Amino acid sequence: MNTLFIKNSKLFIGLTLVLMMWSCEPLVDTIPEIRDGEPYTKADAVPAEKKDTVKVMTWNIRFGCGTEILWFGDACGERTVLYKKEVEYNLDRVIAEINRIHPDVLLLQEVDIISKRSAYIEQMKYIMDRTYFGYGYYATNWKSQFIPSDGIGRMDEGNAILSVWPMDEAKMYPLPLRGDVDALTRYFYVRESVMSVRVNMPGGKPFYAVNTHLSAFSTDDTKQRQLNRYISICDSLVHTGLPLVTGGDYNLIPPNSDVTDYCLEDACEDEHYHGEGDDPMHKEGSYYTPEITWLNPLYSKYYPSLPLESYKNNQTDNFTACADPENFWHKTLDYLFASTPFVPGSHKAWQELRRQSDHAPVTAYWIVK
Numbered sequence: 001m002n003t004l005f006i007k008n009s010k011l012f013i014g015l016t017l018v019l020m021m022w023s024c025e026p027l028v029d030t031i032p033e034i035r036d037g038e039p040y041t042k043a044d045a046v047p048a049e050k051k052d053t054v055k056v057m058t059w060n061i062r063f064g065c066g067t068e069i070l071w072f073g074d075a076c077g078e079r080t081v082l083y084k085k086e087v088e089y090n091l092d093r094v095i096a097e098i099n100r101i102h103p104d105v106l107l108l109q110e111v112d113i114i115s116k117r118s119a120y121i122e123q124m125k126y127i128m129d130r131t132y133f134g135y136g137y138y139a140t141n142w143k144s145q146f147i148p149s150d151g152i153g154r155m156d157e158g159n160a161i162l163s164v165w166p167m168d169e170a171k172m173y174p175l176p177l178r179g180d181v182d183a184l185t186r187y188f189y190v191r192e193s194v195m196s197v198r199v200n201m202p203g204g205k206p207f208y209a210v211n212t213h214l215s216a217f218s219t220d221d222t223k224q225r226q227l228n229r230y231i232s233i234c235d236s237l238v239h240t241g242l243p244l245v246t247g248g249d250y251n252l253i254p255p256n257s258d259v260t261d262y263c264l265e266d267a268c269e270d271e272h273y274h275g276e277g278d279d280p281m282h283k284e285g286s287y288y289t290p291e292i293t294w295l296n297p298l299y300s301k302y303y304p305s306l307p308l309e310s311y312k313n314n315q316t317d318n319f320t321a322c323a324d325p326e327n328f329w330h331k332t333l334d335y336l337f338a339s340t341p342f343v344p345g346s347h348k349a350w351q352e353l354r355r356q357s358d359h360a361p362v363t364a365y366w367i368v369k
Contacts, residue, residue, distance in 0.1 A: 029143035031191045037137035037161075037170030040124055045134025048104065048164035050203040053343055054368055056305075057103035058247040058334055059094075059361035060213070063112040063157060064123060066090035067325035067355050072150060074216075074285070074323040074358065076268035080150045084119035091123060093356045095130045101350065102132075103363060105199065106162040107211040109249045111138065116153035124160055133162040137197050139172035141213065142190040149188065159195045159211045159248070167209075169198040173233055175226040178218045190215075192226055194233050198242070207368055208237045210246035217284040223252060224294045231298055238339045245366050246302070247336035249359060252295050253288045254332055256312045262286040262331060266323070298337060305336035305347040305364035320349050320360040328354070334362045342366050 062071075064087040070077020098106065111127075112118040124138045140158035147155050161167070173194040177186055194212045201207070210233065214226045227250070238244050253260065263273040266286040272278050299308060311318050311332070319329035329351055336342070343365035350361045 025145065027145050028187060029140065030187075031141070031143075031172070031174045031193065033174070035139075035172050037139040037172055037195060037197065039170065040128050040136035040138060041166075042128065042134045045166075047134070047166055047202050050201055051104065052367065052369060053365045054105055054245070055103045055363060056105045056107070056209075056245050056247065056336055056366050057098075057101060057361055057363045058107040058109075058211070058249070058336055059098075060109040060249040060334065060357060060359035061091075061094050061111065062357040062359065063110045063115070063118045064088075064091040064094070064121070065118070065357075066093070067323075067358055070325075071323075075325070080152055081117050082119055084121065087118045087121050088126075090356065091121070091126055092130075095127060097350070097353055097356060097361070098127075098131055101361065101363060104164050105209050105245065106133065107209065107247050108160040108162070109211070109213040111158055111160045113138065113140070113156040113158065115155045115157060117155070120154075127160075128162070131162070133164060135165065135167050136160060136162040137167060137170040137195070139170070139193060139195040141172075141193040144188060147188050157190065159193065159213055161195060161197050161209050161211050163197070163199050163209070165199050165201045167197040167199050169196070171196050173229070175212075175214070175229050176222060178215055178220070178222045180218055180220040180222065194230050196233065196237060201368075204368065205243065207243040207245065208240075210234055210237065210244060212246070212248040212250070214249070214251045216251045219280075219282075219284055219287075223250075223291060227252070227294055227298070231301065234302070243338070243340050243368055245336070245338040247305075247334070247362070249334050250295070251285070251333055252291055254308060254311050255293055255296050255299070256308050257288070257292070257332070258315060259331070260287075260289040260292050262288070265327070265330060302337040302339060303341045305338075305342045305362070305366075310347075317351070318347075318349050319351070320362060321358060323358045325355070329360060334359055336362060336364050336366075338366050340367055340369065
């Protein structure tokens with residue numbers, strides 16, 4: 001997801017005012033406070049049996065875009081709107097892998113609900129109908145009747161949690177907005193959030209599952225402020241006495257990464273960075289050097305599915321992100337953490353799934369007790 005390039009502010013402000021006068025609903029859902037998630041439960045859902053270890057998976061599915069389609073926001077492409085057959089083809093590939101990997105709890109990011117860019121497909125229902133999950137919740141973090149940039153139009157994107165066990169207490173918590181963009185861009189921009197649910201395993205102790213997606217392209221301290229809020233939400237849930245597992249797309253690399261600057265690797269043909277007179281000097285979303293310590297508080301409080309020493313010794317096998325389909329994964333942005341340990345050595349980045357999304361799914365077995 002890219003920065004929205006508002007090319008003519010006066011024109012768009014005028015158009016915005018007209019649309020707001022015509023509509024009964026606000027043009028943009030600004031998500032000012034905590035709200036409930038939207039339930040998706042199958043009528044014939046049957047809870048799975050109790051387990052002592054839970055297979056947890058996180059995956060940013062890139063709204064069914066895949067990687068062969070060069071999206072304008074992060075893949076040096078020009079496409080902003082997809083055809084229905086393209087979205088269905090890519091969603092079917094994602095769904096096939098979900099059914100094959102077969103997690104018990106699934107954290108999804110970048111799920112579209114009736115958005116123009118993804119052919120108005122209700123992706124949450126599409127996925128639920130074609131997988132074994134009986135229970136799901138969705139929470140929007142980017143909802144607008146009309147986004148006046150690059151033909152994007154109507155948008156409803158969010159995070160989702162799917163489970164083989166019933167869930168309740170679904171909440172969506174708004175995170176701080178980007179502080180490095182103008183007010184008009186910020187109004188139409190994605191509003192990152194944290195989503196939590198209580199999973200009720202029959203015969204077992206309930207636990208919390210938490211999903212988040214932090215800002216991808218901020219150049220200030222936005223991600224740090226979002227991360228602090230995210231950690232405080234996890235802390236408050238843990239203080240209830242129930243176990244917690246969490247994860248998502250943090251858009252931050254591990255604190256002991258060998259490479260912290262990807263500006264040149266991510267640059268498009270007409271972009272130049274690190275040179276004399278270049279402004280900006282660094283590409284948005286590719287320069288992690290000032291942010292390299294920001295994940296330390298999370299590692300110090302919670303158990304990671306991939307310990308830092310394991311990552312340090314084998315970084316390339318644990319990379320999970322790269323928008324350029326011609327290149328392999330080259331950095332780690334996707335994580336799982338919990339209040340109790342994971343099964344040692346069970347962490348896996350599914351790097352063979354290169355065409356389904358610009359992020360690889362990550363799984364691990366979590367010890368609930």
